[in-house]
Amino acid sequence: MKVLILPLLVFLSTFLLRADRSEDNFKIISFPEFEELTQQNSEKIRVFNFWATWCAPCVKEMPYFQNVQAEDQSLELIFISMDDGRKPDRVTTFMEKRNVTAPVYLLNDVDYNKWIDKVDPSWSGAIPATLFIKPDGSRTFHEGEVSEEELKSMIQQLK
């Protein structure tokens, strides 16, 4: 009996720990909360990548962002999910499956026209899109998918 229980416990605990870990990195936020995030002081270049689990070009470029941040200590990566706020499990499951380690915030406000221009006036609303904020608070915005090389060049230009 003991023989059976132990693997079961191990299995359950890894499962629970995992779930905990992705929940620690995940939060549903409002647009004012997003704005607060962007206004926080930081010594790093903060990279806000707008994505969704159903968006193929977004999912494709996410590992590039994680790779570039892993190699560059001057970056702080934050994923902003445009997924359905009524179904947060889709995001947390995705995070576990794809090993997303950077924090993920689900921006839960579908009244898009009220806030897209506040993120950047040049943004049409298509995703993926990425907002870069330098330590001095200056902002650069890019709409559309990037390759890992393009992303590195963009960051190089900000330095």
Next chain:
Amino acid sequence: MKKISLFLLSLVVLAAHSMVSAQDSQGFGIGDKAKDFNLKTTEGTMVSLNNLEGAKGAIVIFSCNTCPYVVAYEDRMIDLHNKYAPQGYPVIAINSNDPKVSPGDSFEKMQERAKEKGFTFPYAYDQTQEVIKAYGGTRTPHVYLLQKEGSDFKVKYIGAIDNNYQDASAVTERYVEDAIGAVMKGQPVANQTTKAIGCTIKWTKAE
């Protein structure tokens, strides 16, 4: 030497990239004369602005099969057509996505989707992407409301259908309906452009 050429290459890549973005932001603005098109529909017929019988305008919607926002709006697109086509403003949905990039957006899949959902409006295929480039559409769904003035079709509204893709019953601003209402009364459109999160256009990649 290798470093320098790599640097030059990355400059070229960046320049090409910003050119593409600049191209995206071009297209028609409010008050512009919209270009006519002649596109194949899922019914096997052709659709163009000038051949719309008795039309006072048109609700041109850049759409596709695969985008969850489009899927969320399909019923509302049908409702818009059923309500406004009899008043002279039919919906024309256009898919411009390259099926090589997005296999679910092929012409055959368009035919399947139109049948499945029972689209009452023409669903046309912009295979060359010339129409969406001329209009300046950047995402799906992306609406262009056109009003016929003489033989021209003038752009009166560009943007989203309404302000809640998730729940039609929770909508508080009906952008397209409000714009048509104003246009029909000969009044200025209050919200001429709106933005919404949407799926990117799956552009054909250079060979």
